[in-house]
Amino acid sequence: MPAIAGPEIERLIQLLARLPGLGPRSARRAALHLIKKREQLMAPLTSALQTASDKIVICRVCGNIDTQNPCTVCVDPKRDPSVIVVVADVADLWALERASAINARYHVLGGTLSPLDGIGPQDLTIDALISRAHDAAVKEIILALNATVDGQTTAHYITDLLHNANVKVTRLAHGVPVGGELDYLDEGTLSAAIRQRTAV
Ligand code: ZN
Numbered sequence: 001m002p003a004i005a006g007p008e009i010e011r012l013i014q015l016l017a018r019l020p021g022l023g024p025r026s027a028r029r030a031a032l033h034l035i036k037k038r039e040q041l042m043a044p045l046t047s048a049l050q051t052a053s054d055k056i057v058i059c060r061v062c063g064n065i066d067t068q069n070p071c072t073v074c075v076d077p078k079r080d081p082s083v084i085v086v087v088a089d090v091a092d093l094w095a096l097e098r099a100s101a102i103n104a105r106y107h108v109l110g111g112t113l114s115p116l117d118g119i120g121p122q123d124l125t126i127d128a129l130i131s132r133a134h135d136a137a138v139k140e141i142i143l144a145l146n147a148t149v150d151g152q153t154t155a156h157y158i159t160d161l162l163h164n165a166n167v168k169v170t171r172l173a174h175g176v177p178v179g180g181e182l183d184y185l186d187e188g189t190l191s192a193a194i195r196q197r198t199a200v
Helices: 007-016 024-036 038-055 090-098 126-133 149-164 187-195
Strands: 080-087 104-108 140-143 168-171
Touching: 007 024, 024 038, 080 090, 080 126, 090 104, 104 126, 126 149, 140 149, 149 168
Parallel strands: 080 104, 080 140, 140 168
Antiparallel strands: none
16 A cells, blocks of 8 residues: 555554554554644643653562552552452453452463463462462462463462462352353353352
């Protein structure tokens, strides 16, 4: 496709197109929108990006991303310090927070074990999790990992390591999604839902 704008604008479009969820067409639309709203949007966005990029740190306690260390979640006195929710990625932490699912602390592993991709225990923050689990204040570790082979392998591995810690280890329920119709579910989800049925 021939360039229809100067290199500065083409560069903006190319960078926007690298964002998840934005293809080349929506990147062009977003760039045009930013350009039209230079004063109200582009300038504040530029400054917000610069400030965030200067200040971003990884929390030394839980591995969350924030602009303070320890992070906002770790220093929040209203959170239950006895429960640690283990997630693979910061995106999962944000998803659980968006759902207001639980008022606990977190531990971000930085991925899941994946022998095929060469990701082993030393590449994740598993050691830090085990030492947090031995804190007397911690009573429960919730493994909120993906229902994939890698996610479940990681959950088993961590469960084995937590054998000597004085904590209850739990994992997310597998089953029928809220608003889900049985006829549309895959066999794996349906059979897990039947196996893990609960009393009414
Ligand atoms: Zn933290």
